[in-house]
Amino acid sequence: MSERRFAAPPLVAVVLLPLLLAVGSAAAQTPFALQNIGQRIESDDARMVARGFGMTVNDSLHPGFKNVASLSSLRHVAIKFTGFGESSEHEDAGGSRHTYRTYAPDLRVGLPVIKGRLGLTAGFAIFRSSQFQTRVDTTWQAVEDSIIGNSQFVREGSLFTVPLGVAWEPVGGISLGASLNLVRGAIRDAAADFFELPAVGGNPFYQPNSVVVEDRFSGTSATVGALLAPGRRFRLAASYTPAYDVDVEREEDLQGVAARGRSSWVMGMPAEYRAGFEARLFGRWKVGGDGLWAESSALSGRADWEQAAEDEYAWSAGLERVHARERRGGLKNLPLRLGTSFRRWAYAVGGAPVDEWTWAAGTGFPFRGDMGHLDVAVSYGRIGERATNGRESTVWRLTVSVTGLETWW
Amino acid sequence: MSPHFKVPVAAAAFAVALLAGCTSELPSEVGADLATVELDSVLVPLDVFAVDRYSALAVQDPDLPLSRQQVLYLGGQMGNRSSILVNFDFDAYASEDFPESLFTAGNIQTVKLSLTRLRFYGEAADTNAPVVRVFYRIYALDAPFDSTAFPGPVPPHDGRDLNADYFLEQGSLPQIPLYKSDFLEWIAEGGLRGFLIQAGAESDSGLVGFAARDLRRFSEIPPVAVGTVPAPNLVVNFASEEINRLIPPQADISTFDQVPAPPAVPDATLLVRTCLRQYPALLFSLAKLPPDVYINRAVLVLHNDTSRSFGTLQTLVVSELDTGSFGDPYGSLTLDSLGQLLYPVTGTFNNDPGFNRRFDFNVTASLQRAVNGAYTGVRGFVLTADEDFLTGYDTAVIDPDFYFNEFHFHGTAAPDSVRPHLLIHYSSVTGLGGDDDE
Numbered sequence: 001m002s003e004r005r006f007a008a009p010p011l012v013a014v015v016l017l018p019l020l021l022a023v024g025s026a027a028a029q030t031p032f033a034l035q036n037i038g039q040r041i042e043s044d045d046a047r048m049v050a051r052g053f054g055m056t057v058n059d060s061l062h063p064g065f066k067n068v069a070s071l072s073s074l075r076h077v078a079i080k081f082t083g084f085g086e087s088s089e090h091e092d093a094g095g096s097r098h099t100y101r102t103y104a105p106d107l108r109v110g111l112p113v114i115k116g117r118l119g120l121t122a123g124f125a126i127f128r129s130s131q132f133q134t135r136v137d138t139t140w141q142a143v144e145d146s147i148i149g150n151s152q153f154v155r156e157g158s159l160f161t162v163p164l165g166v167a168w169e170p171v172g173g174i175s176l177g178a179s180l181n182l183v184r185g186a187i188r189d190a191a192a193d194f195f196e197l198p199a200v201g202g203n204p205f206y207q208p209n210s211v212v213v214e215d216r217f218s219g220t221s222a223t224v225g226a227l228l229a230p231g232r233r234f235r236l237a238a239s240y241t242p243a244y245d246v247d248v249e250r251e252e253d254l255q256g257v258a259a260r261g262r263s264s265w266v267m268g269m270p271a272e273y274r275a276g277f278e279a280r281l282f283g284r285w286k287v288g289g290d291g292l293w294a295e296s297s298a299l300s301g302r303a304d305w306e307q308a309a310e311d312e313y314a315w316s317a318g319l320e321r322v323h324a325r326e327r328r329g330g331l332k333n334l335p336l337r338l339g340t341s342f343r344r345w346a347y348a349v350g351g352a353p354v355d356e357w358t359w360a361a362g363t364g365f366p367f368r369g370d371m372g373h374l375d376v377a378v379s380y381g382r383i384g385e386r387a388t389n390g391r392e393s394t395v396w397r398l399t400v401s402v403t404g405l406e407t408w409w
Numbered sequence: 410m411s412p413h414f415k416v417p418v419a420a421a422a423f424a425v426a427l428l429a430g431c432t433s434e435l436p437s438e439v440g441a442d443l444a445t446v447e448l449d450s451v452l453v454p455l456d457v458f459a460v461d462r463y464s465a466l467a468v469q470d471p472d473l474p475l476s477r478q479q480v481l482y483l484g485g486q487m488g489n490r491s492s493i494l495v496n497f498d499f500d501a502y503a504s505e506d507f508p509e510s511l512f513t514a515g516n517i518q519t520v521k522l523s524l525t526r527l528r529f530y531g532e533a534a535d536t537n538a539p540v541v542r543v544f545y546r547i548y549a550l551d552a553p554f555d556s557t558a559f560p561g562p563v564p565p566h567d568g569r570d571l572n573a574d575y576f577l578e579q580g581s582l583p584q585i586p587l588y589k590s591d592f593l594e595w596i597a598e599g600g601l602r603g604f605l606i607q608a609g610a611e612s613d614s615g616l617v618g619f620a621a622r623d624l625r626r627f628s629e630i631p632p633v634a635v636g637t638v639p640a641p642n643l644v645v646n647f648a649s650e651e652i653n654r655l656i657p658p659q660a661d662i663s664t665f666d667q668v669p670a671p672p673a674v675p676d677a678t679l680l681v682r683t684c685l686r687q688y689p690a691l692l693f694s695l696a697k698l699p700p701d702v703y704i705n706r707a708v709l710v711l712h713n714d715t716s717r718s719f720g721t722l723q724t725l726v727v728s729e730l731d732t733g734s735f736g737d738p739y740g741s742l743t744l745d746s747l748g749q750l751l752y753p754v755t756g757t758f759n760n761d762p763g764f765n766r767r768f769d770f771n772v773t774a775s776l777q778r779a780v781n782g783a784y785t786g787v788r789g790f791v792l793t794a795d796e797d798f799l800t801g802y803d804t805a806v807i808d809p810d811f812y813f814n815e816f817h818f819h820g821t822a823a824p825d826s827v828r829p830h831l832l833i834h835y836s837s838v839t840g841l842g843g844d845d846d847e
Contacts, residue, residue: 031440087431094438100431134444135436142706142834143454152436153444189446193836195705206452206705207773209836213446254448254838258781259701261840304445349443391440 029101029131030383030393031090032354034155036305036347038130038187040312041105041158042066045082045401050362050377052318052339053288055237055276058175058229060116061370062403065108065123066290067237067276068177069225071167074112074119076371076405082106084399092391094136105129105158111408121165121179128159130187140195147206149195157187159217167225175227177239183219183246183269188212210255219246221269233280241272248301267301270294270312270346284324289317296346308347316341316358323366337362337377352388356381362399372404448836452705457831459694460821462789464735465671468686470744473810475662476556478684479624480527481641482663482813484543484608486616486719489813490667492563493524493606493619494554495641498659500599502643507654511647512596519646520592521584522547522572522606523655525620525639527629529721529812531581541615543608545585547571550603553660560665560685566605575609581631584644592645601659606641616719616813621661626807673738676822679711679829683723683794684813686744690735692789693831695779702835707776709790711768711818712827718762720814724795726756726802727770729788748798751791756802762816776833792818 033039043066048054057064060075083104090097108123133154140147165179190213195206225239245266252261271294278288294312299305318339326333338361345354362377376399383393482491503509511517522545530541548566558564573586595602608617620630620639630639643656671680671687679689709727728751734740742750754775757768772790779788794809795802819827 031443034440034443035445090439092439092442094441097434097437097439099433101433132440133436134438134441136438136441140452142452143456143832147452151441151447153441153446154436155445189444191444191446191448193448193451195452206834207703209448209451209703209705211446211448211838252838252840254701254703254836254841256703256777257701257841258783259841261838263840390442 029086029099029129030088030395031092031132031134031391032345032349032383032389032393033130034132034134035349036308037299038128038157038159040343040346041126041129043082043106043125043127045080045106045403046362046375046377046399047337047364047373047401049379049399050318050337050339050360050375051286051288051320052316052341052360053276053278053290055239055274055290056227056229056235056278056288058227058235061405062373063110065106065110065121067225067227067239067274068121068163068165068179068223069167069175069227069237069239071110071119071121071165071177072169072175072227073116074110075115076112077408078108078110078403078405080106080108080401080403082399082401084397086395086397088393088395090391090393091386101131103129117169119167121163121167124160124162126158126160128185130158131156138193142206145198145205147195148197149193149204151191151193153189153191155187155189157185159183159185159187161221163223165223173229173231175229177225177227179223181221181223183221183244184217186214186216188214207256212253212255214251214253216249216251217246217267218249219244219269235278236275237277238273238275240274243271243295243298244269265301268299270296270298284321286320286322287318288320289315291315294346299346305347308349310344310346310348310353312344312346314341314343318360323364334363334365349384350388350390354384354389356383367404371406372402375401375403449838451836452834453836455697455833455835457693457695457697457833458821458825458828459696460675460691460829461694462692462732462735463675464690464738464740465673465680466688466690466736466740466742466747466791468688468742468744468747470686470810474556475559475665476660477623478663478810479621479626480618480663480684480811480813481621481661482616482618482665482684483606484541484612484614484616485667486614487717487815487817488667488669489616489665489815491616491663491665492608493641494550494559494564494662494664495604495606495658496553496601496660497595497604497643497656498601499595502596502654502656504654507650511649511654512593512645514589514593516647516649517589517592517645518648520587520589521644521646522587522604523642523644524583524585524606525630525633526581526583527618527620528631529629530615530617531631541613541617543579543583543612543617544575545572545579545583546575546607546609547585547587548605548607550605553601553603554662556660556662559662560668562666563605563607563664564603571604582633587643592643618812622658626811629807629811670739672820675820675829677820678714678717679792679818679820681725681792681794681816681818682814683720683809684811686794686809688791688793689818690730690740690789690791691829692732692735692787698780698833698835699837700780701841702780702837704773704777704780705834705836706771707773707831707833709770709772709829710832711770711792711829712823713762713766713768714817714819715763715766717817718815720762721812722759722761723812723814723816724756724758724802724805725760725768725816726753726793726795726799727772727790728753728793728799729775730791731784731786732789733786735789744796747793748796751793751798752788753799753801754790756795756799758802758804760816762814768818772831776831
């Protein structure tokens, strides 16, 4: 590959490496993710996060993967990686806790088959994530001993899709797309009791308890999308994912006990509807928004999840000043993005719906010859409310996306 | 990439790397009320007193018959009674250094029977055991003893005291005077002659160990003169010689003429005995233990009756033993076969039978294996001393055949506070052990 055609691979590696190394160390997100199906992770790249819209992307030099129909515009092989790091503060009746986390939820590839008309996509995208750990100092009373120790609980896991999609522009200004999504993942809940004292020789008298419940998910979903770009000033987009079933296999393991608990069931996942628009305002400025509605209250398969399920909906909107190429434009050439979003989670916590507000800003940097971009977004979000949910999380997040373009044929 | 873009790119990379390096605060109570998985029960106590099976296992070591043991026992304690038998060969009383011509009534000044008490039973006892005063009675047997007859009754003798001053206070190295005339008669007749050494009625109660001719653990006896063979010797003192003639025994043995059998039921006591090995085996009923639970702690609790137990510091080991090897209730095993049948679990060291009252044996892992159905048969627990094959516990140089120790643990009919029992704490979750497809 020539350096002229691809953006500085070593630099990309510099950005990706710390993210990749940190993926495994994802330590915490929010206590809200301790329940139900976990926190929604959108497959928005940093540009979409910052400006609040992404369904309508139709840019061959800066492709988006949120709407499968967007990929009909591909003219180069596109690789996009999105990761983020966040600093969160969580409060509830148990106090407060500050956590850090890095995460790499999205890796996508797009391949042009007929340049500007027909494209294929594949990738990996996490759409539900659960990760949090708790610890409570506890005492127990045994027959002859008062025991001091702690109880810990950790939930970790994710649901992800491997979307295999195709996008086609049958006529100018109208793109259609469809993807088959392999849905996989696992959520692991582990509870443990550590009996620290009394002890002898540094070893506890009482062996610690540990129970692990792991649900493994396997299913297939389909998504169809459309993008309407009647002119340069206005675009509309929509996608639809019908309800689908996910097979769930559960294994329950009590440490030290040979017997395992095994069960399986079918989880009914709700249909999802997405829509978006964008409009050019004046000069380099655009405005747009995305919306999501998922009939999550129809989630089925787990009674405890069903009880707390809520219809999930979200909207986001924002402005973008697109980047320019004026000579000596300096920072004025950089894109500027501002956005806000609201999400009602798919399940209630503490008996009340969980609402999440996010405010974001960002920019981006094109690689040489516009053969790729580095986009960054900084966002501040608030999840839940102490008054209604009994807890609240605030999240500062840095989202980084790297898009590389390559001409393979 | 143009140079002025490298700065923000590097900054972004640095920021991400920096964030990745941050460390979250340790988990706390935040979010704890949202935990979705927990154990259904934690540290549930279960005290198991019921014993399904019991066996009293007598263990013999064919390689070490009683006549080859290193210690001779004399006296009586807790129903056990033993005397010492010694055979001397009076055809071999003389030697190159002590020719027959020296053995005359005029030249012989004294004849004594020497014994060597083990340190533990001596006046410099290194435990809390009281020093046992022994007044020795010595008789001539009607015939030399046959070692295969013991343990067994004391052989017949004429009942005439052979020692000259019965009430002479003796210490750790008793030298019991004999009548010179008797000795001259013995050597005149020649041949093999047996003797019985008994503790007289005035002696303190107690089983006292003395060095046998096969003693090898010299650390267990007090210092003796160079060249002394620590065995029941005849010591002949001559007027003409500066040193005494020691006539070693041709054979020696403890009679153990009275050794109570362990009870056929474990109601009264569980007996652990060394020397003449006797080990108890128990199978507790686990009927009240739910299936598929996690054993946080299981302790075999035994209470030692210190008023009845006696002996030296002793390691005690709990092992698993298939109930197929249990007797009903008495069983008999060789030491080798016992070694092949046992699966050691845990042990305790330096247990003083006269002092340590409560014994907690951690059998957690063993019980978990039983819960998990890891065995093809049913295994109970057997309590033994630190036999050589129990490698993790055989830390002492003294083997269990050396000292005669007894631990009397309170039996199953004792009050709850001292009954043998398994004290179990377990935790559980529901739903283990079966497939449940919804």
